[in-house]
Amino acid sequence: MxxxxxxxxxxxxxxxxxxLLIGGGTVLYMFNMPHRDVQSTSVDxxxxxxQLVTEYLxxxxxxNEKYLADDGxxxxxxxxxxxxxxxxxxxxxxxxxxxxDTDKAGVSCTFTKETNQNVSNIQIEETVKIKGVxxxxxxxxxxxxxYENVIVEKSDLIK
Amino acid sequence: xxKVSFLIGISAIVFTLFAFNTTGGKLVSSKTHIKFFSHTSxxxxxxxxxxxxxxxxQATGDVVFSVPMQxxxxxxALMQKHFNQEGFLDTKQFPKAKLKGKxxxxxxxxxxxxxxxxxxxxGELTIKGKTNAxxxxxxxxxxxxxxxxxxxxxxVLADYxxxxxxxxxxxxxxxxxxxxxxxxxxxx
Numbered sequence: 001m002x003x004x005x006x007x008x009x010x011x012x013x014x015x016x017x018x019x020l021l022i023g024g025g026t027v028l029y030m031f032n033m034p035h036r037d038v039q040s041t042s043v044d045x046x047x048x049x050x051q052l053v054t055e056y057l058x059x060x061x062x063x064n065e066k067y068l069a070d071d072g073x074x075x076x077x078x079x080x081x082x083x084x085x086x087x088x089x090x091x092x093x094x095x096x097x098x099x100x101d102t103d104k105a106g107v108s109c110t111f112t113k114e115t116n117q118n119v120s121n122i123q124i125e126e127t128v129k130i131k132g133v134x135x136x137x138x139x140x141x142x143x144x145x146x147y148e149n150v151i152v153e154k155s156d157l158i159k
Numbered sequence: 160x161x162k163v164s165f166l167i168g169i170s171a172i173v174f175t176l177f178a179f180n181t182t183g184g185k186l187v188s189s190k191t192h193i194k195f196f197s198h199t200s201x202x203x204x205x206x207x208x209x210x211x212x213x214x215x216x217q218a219t220g221d222v223v224f225s226v227p228m229q230x231x232x233x234x235x236a237l238m239q240k241h242f243n244q245e246g247f248l249d250t251k252q253f254p255k256a257k258l259k260g261k262x263x264x265x266x267x268x269x270x271x272x273x274x275x276x277x278x279x280x281x282g283e284l285t286i287k288g289k290t291n292a293x294x295x296x297x298x299x300x301x302x303x304x305x306x307x308x309x310x311x312x313x314x315v316l317a318d319y320x321x322x323x324x325x326x327x328x329x330x331x332x333x334x335x336x337x338x339x340x341x342x343x344x345x346x347x
Contacts, residue, residue: 035236068251072229072243089209090192090341108189110210135210136227136254143223143259144214146187151210151227 038133038154041076049081049098049107052150056137067134079107080129094119105138105147115156129158185216186344193340197333206231213342217270220262225255248287256286268299275300286319306344313337
C-alpha cells in the first residue's frame, strides 16, 4: 500500500518536472527565438526585377498584399536583373541595385556580413540572380520627387 | 556685333543657370541609419534600419526621409515580429514612415564650405498613418563634396497610435522613445 502511494507520488513528481521543463523551455525558446534564416527558407516567388517593379507601380496595394507579411517575415524572392549600382550601407553591408535602363525603379538588395564576400567579383551591367526577403515596394514619392526602389534584405547571390 | 553680344549674353545666362544647378541641387542618399531606442527599468530595446532613402535640397532646405518599416532589425526575433504586427506598427498596412521637414535656419549653413552646422528642422513626421508636427535640432556636416545630416530626438509613441495599457509591452516599452537619424549624401 505504502509503496503504491510512493509510486504515484513519484510519477506525479516526474510529470510535474517534465511539464515545468517543457513549459520553461517553450518560454525560453520564444524569448530567444532565432531570426529567420532567409537563405535556408524556400523561395516563394521567382521573378525579374522589372516584373516586380511593374507589379508595384501598377497596383501597390495588391502587391503589398501579395508580398508583405503581418509579422515582418515577408516573402522570400529570387530576383534576376541587371546590376546598375554597387554600394555599401552604414552597417558595412553590400547593396546591389538591380535595374534596367528602361525601368523607373529597381530592386535594391542588401547583403549581410556573411554574404558580402560573394558579390566582390560582381560587375556593373552583369546579369545576376539574388535571393532575399522583401521589405517594401517600389513607388513614386512626391516628397522625395523620385521613384523609390523595392527593398530586399538578407540577400545572397544564387549561382 | 549685336548678334555676338546677344550670344555672349545667352551663354552667360546658361552658364549661371548651370552653376546654380550644381551648387544648389537636390542630393539623394540611400546610405542612411535610423535607430530607435527605448529605455525602461526592465529592459533596453533598440532597433536599427539601414535601408531608408533621404533627400536634401540645398537651395530650399527641404529634408525628406522615407523609412521602410520592415527593415527595422531587433536583437530578439520575437520583438521584431511584435513590432511589425497590427497592435504595434502594423507594417503590412503602413510599410513606410516619413519625415518631411525644412531647415529653418538655412542662411546659417554654407554647403560650399567644410564644417559642422547646427540646423533647426521643422516639419512633420508620419508613422502608422498618423502625422504630427515636429521641430527638432540637428547638424549638417560638409566635408568636401560629402554632406551629412544627423539628429537625435524623442517621440511619444501614443501620438502615433502605439499605446499599451497592460501586459508586458506596457512595462517593457518606454512611452517616449529616442530616434537617431543619420544620412550621407554624395553627388552622383
